[in-house]
Amino acid sequence: MQLAEPGPRGRPPLDDGLLRQLALAYLATASSGPGLVRRLARQFDRPEPTIKDWIAAARERGFLSAAVPGRRGAAPGPRLADDGPGSGGRPQGAGKAHGPGK
Known part of the structure; x- marks a missing residue:
């Protein structure tokens, strides 16, 4: 009888x-x-603690800017800013008025 190979332990790595x-x-x-x-x-x-961990990981991997102590918010990190010309890491149409006359 052959024993199964043990799998990796702990949480799987977070996907980019x-x-x-x-x-x-x-x-x-x-x-x-x-x-x-x-x-x-x-x-x-x-759960909220998981989201906090993910935010920290997003900052560490360059998807969000570094945290400023005592201040809320972030800017796109360098890996989001590299998404394309003028994208600034924002989703398509984010922050723009939609429709005629808006």
Whole structure:
């Protein structure tokens, strides 16, 4: 009888695609005021401590700018800013008026 090879232990590594999605959602909703982590937890269907860990990982991997002690919010990190000319790491159409005359 041959024993199965043990699998990797602990949490699987966070995918860059997930951190990119989180960073874009963070940037899109950060201006809505307090409760950002709660809103993201609902959006991603994960507990708030998990979202805080993901935000920290997004900052570490360059999807969000570094935190400023005592201040809320972030800017796109260098990995989001590299998405394309003029994108600034924002989702398509973010921050722009939509429709005629807006």
